[in-house]
Amino acid sequence: MTISAISSLIVPALAALVIRQARVSLIEGHMISGSSQLHGCSVGLSPEDRKAMALISRVCLVNGLPDRGSEIHDLLWWCSRPLGEWLRVPEITNCGLETTCLIQEEDGIPTAEAEELAIGFGGLTTGLEEQLFLKFMELLARFPEHRADQYYTSVREFVVRHPVVMGEAFSKLNVNLPSQIGMALQQFYEPVPESWQIDTTVPICMHCGNAMKKGKAGLVCRTIACTASNSAKSRTGSLAPELVRVTRGIRQYWIEPGLDEIRLYDSLIEMGLPVELYPFRDRVDIAVDDLGIDLKAYSSPETLGRRFNRNIGGLSHYRKKWVVVPDWLVSATPSYLDRLRTAMGRDDLICLTVSQAIKNFKSRTANA
Structure with a gap:
């Protein structure tokens, strides 16, 4: 295979590797291991993973770059950085991918670009988002279609508006939801880690309601879109044990794009327009x-x-x-x-x- 042919495969092969490893971690709940996968064992690198890593190593060395493909954990870390920073090859520049990250740094989950770039490569047939929400969608399918659409919108809107929430907030929403849907909503949340506390509380962003963290110049919101759009401003927080946060898979697929979706939706509501949010289950x-x-x-x-x-x-x-x-x-x-x-x-x-x-x-x- 020529160097040109190999180079044309590096981005989809790398994106597919990221998606496979995310499935191992997020869907199957296994650790990511640098050892080879043994027969009958679900942990470890498959031959397909090894080929993708070797491909990255070869392209790096041919282009005079440090070998980024030799160790899976290092490679996945680099995938959280813009491709143009560490994989400076013509194919990246020519495709306009210099600023593209394949893994969202805060949550360690594939970006939307990774999902798109991996489509059709390595036998991928189902998006990671679809797999993450499969049980929820199956539950909704038990209800009449109109009701299921309403429940989907109610749950998703609540999650987007409440990336971090006090536990009692669930009971306020569940009044208008069947108990099964309320329980599914609660499964989208997990305890806030105590490491998120700064001094004695978890600071909360006034703009989007997400938790904040220490940045180079002070507090910054954990939502990338919010940090890029707004100046940092916090309100009084709470103790970590009193709070729950949206799980990382949901944060990537609902919270990040949801900030601007809700901004647009609220603006149209204020104009009195007949607007629908996430109609027909998105x-x-x-x-x-x-x-x-x-x-x-x-x-x-x-x-x-x-x-x-x-x-x-x-x-x-x-x-x-x-x-x-x-x-x-x-x-x-x-x-x-x-x-x-x-x-x-x-x-x-x-x-x-x-x-x-x-x-x-x-x-x-x-x-x-």
């Missing part, structure tokens, strides 16, 4: 009459564009289709929206920032 993020809106926070516009070029998902159910991107991400990435439109290669999707979407609706309301 067909799209937001719907307003015949307009469907998907909000995506991919660091690489090319990766996001290729996703929509391949399949627009639930947006196909709507006459008008918007893809909305957080303002902070567009500001941090040169020509983001132009690059996104080019990568999509289609004219039936409108690309906007959250602020542009809100401004568009305000203009419509004013002219109505």
Whole structure:
């Protein structure tokens, strides 16, 4: 196999390796081991994992870079850093992946980009998010469709608005939910570790309600989108034993994109529009009459564009289709929206920032 052919495989092979290891840890509950997997044992590296690591090692050495692929734990740590920092090869630059991270540093779970880049490689057929929520979705399927849609939205909205919460908050929500759904909601939470306490309490972000941690210049929110969008501001916290936090799988897939989804949703509610949040169990993020809106926070516009070029998902159910991107991400990435439109290669999707979407609706309301 030529060096060019090998290089073209490095990103999907690496992304697939990240997804496999996440499944071992998050879904199966096993430790990640650097030893080879023995027959009949679920712990250890498979031959496919070894091939992917060897591929990374070869590309690193050919390009005069330190060998990042020889040890699985080190390699996974590097995957939490932007690819352009440690895998400086032409294929990364040419695909617009310099700022892409495959693992979310705070929670150690694959990013949306990793899921997208791994699709179709190594026999992947089911997204990690789908597997994480499979039991919840199976439970919802036991209810009439309209009720199931309502319960899904209620649970997801509560989780997004309450990444960290006092235990008694569950009882307030469960009044309007069947007991089975209430119990499922509680399983999305886990105790806050005492290590999150600063002095005597866990500081809470005033903007998004998540816990805060010490940064280089003071407290910073643990939600990446919030840190990028807002100045740090905390309110009085509580003792760690009194709090629960959303589990890490849910934080990655619901909390991070949810900050801007809720911001947009609340703005449309204030305008008096007939807005739906996560309709039909997340067909799209937001719907307003015949307009469907998907909000995506991919660091690489090319990766996001290729996703929509391949399949627009639930947006196909709507006459008008918007893809909305957080303002902070567009500001941090040169020509983001132009690059996104080019990568999509289609004219039936409108690309906007959250602020542009809100401004568009305000203009419509004013002219109505």
